[in-house]
Amino acid sequence: MLTRDPSQDRGAGGNARESNLQPPRGSCGRIPLRTCAPPAPRLPASNHSGSPKLGTKRLPQALIVGVKKGGTRAVLEFIRVHPDVRALGTEPHFFDRNYGRGLDWYRSLMPRTLETQITLEKTPSYFVTQEAPRRIFNMSRDTKLIVVVRNPVTRAISDYTQTLSKKPDIPTFEGLSFRNRSLGLVDVSWNAIRIGMYALHLESWLRYFPLAQIHFVSGERLITDPAGEMGRVQDFLGIKRFITDKHFYFNKTKGFPCLKKPESSVSPRCLGKSKGRTHVQIDPEVIDQLREFYRPYNIKFYETVGQDFRWE
Numbered sequence: 309m310l311t312r313d314p315s316q317d318r319g320a321g322g323n324a325r326e327s328n329l330q331p332p333r334g335s336c337g338r339i340p341l342r343t344c345a346p347p348a349p350r351l352p353a354s355n356h357s358g359s360p361k362l363g364t365k366r367l368p369q370a371l372i373v374g375v376k377k378g379g380t381r382a383v384l385e386f387i388r389v390h391p392d393v394r395a396l397g398t399e400p401h402f403f404d405r406n407y408g409r410g411l412d413w414y415r416s417l418m419p420r421t422l423e424t425q426i427t428l429e430k431t432p433s434y435f436v437t438q439e440a441p442r443r444i445f446n447m448s449r450d451t452k453l454i455v456v457v458r459n460p461v462t463r464a465i466s467d468y469t470q471t472l473s474k475k476p477d478i479p480t481f482e483g484l485s486f487r488n489r490s491l492g493l494v495d496v497s498w499n500a501i502r503i504g505m506y507a508l509h510l511e512s513w514l515r516y517f518p519l520a521q522i523h524f525v526s527g528e529r530l531i532t533d534p535a536g537e538m539g540r541v542q543d544f545l546g547i548k549r550f551i552t553d554k555h556f557y558f559n560k561t562k563g564f565p566c567l568k569k570p571e572s573s574v575s576p577r578c579l580g581k582s583k584g585r586t587h588v589q590i591d592p593e594v595i596d597q598l599r600e601f602y603r604p605y606n607i608k609f610y611e612t613v614g615q616d617f618r619w620e
């Protein structure tokens with residue numbers, strides 16, 4: 309099953325194996341690769357190769373791998389404005405739920421790209437999927453990874469708010485957060501808590517990918533300075549800085565930056581209702597306890613990535 313994000317208002321247009329395979333032939337795209345395999349021979353039009361004019365379906369050279377509720381949809385929608393990027397609008401969940409369907413299936417989902425364009429997809433659950441780093445490495449060790457991170461306490465509340473909007477009968481956030489609240493024992497088996505232990509998850513990625521191949525977007529700065537954050541994303545992808553502050557305006561009603569397309573007559577575009585929900589009110593004491601809980605993980609994370617995200 310592909311996940312269709314309700315906020316997304318634009319679509320885009322042999323079995324994978326569990327071993328340390330070399331990257332598939334011809335999966336290099338335009339990003340310089342260290343171990344780029346020679347391109348596969350041209351296949352007949354009936355296969356996944358398309359007409360050269362329309363481009364070809366390629367495996368992604370870059371992935372937004374997380375984190376859930378970090379601002380991944382905003383990054384995807386902003387970056388796909390770039391003429392050198394084509395992105396899948398849905399979340400394919402290939403490296404977690406659909407891996408058994410194989411790389412050909414995965415490739416068939418991708419939009420067609422020209423030689424000069426990067427293919428991109430986003431599935432936020434990859435970041436916390438144990439097998440994802442190895443599987444992505446086996447697709448191509450040169451895959452560029454983007455992780456959008458956000459204060460883990462706010463992220464957890466955002467995650468809970470989303471679940472509550474679908475299942476109004478779930479227990480309270482305060483109740484779910486602790487194994488024993490009076491002893492301050494946080495329930496790390498609850499996904500909403502676990503996802504925010506970024507330092508822990510990052511370790512699995514660093515077993516396969518060098519830090520230089522992972523770009524961290526600040527979910528907070530993405531809201532206060534979208535052009536600045538997207539400038540760094542474009543640099544990381546090795547594409548020109550096409551997306552600038554001219555592409556954004558702050559929508560007061562939405563309370564978030566939205567896209568405008570200065571060079572066209574297309575109307576401005578904000579993300580949908582599921583992005584930027586009003587969060588559930590949480591007991592401030594619980595927020596403090598969770599801040600304390602996350603502090604060592606955050607410090608470790610800052611040290612590892614060499615950036616202070618200033619989550620208080």
Ligand SMILES: Nc1ncnc2c1ncn2[C@@H]1O[C@H](COP(=O)(O)OS(=O)(=O)O)[C@@H](OP(=O)(O)O)[C@H]1O
Binds near residue numbers: 379432564565582
């Ligand atoms: N420009 C813009 N417009 C709307 N929303 C924005 C934007 N930039 C970042 N955000 C934040 O993105 C949060 C949702 O994160 P994700 O897109 O990663 O969510 S999801 O995992 O795909 O469900 C969403 O979280 P909530 O505010 O908790 O709903 C937003 O805070």
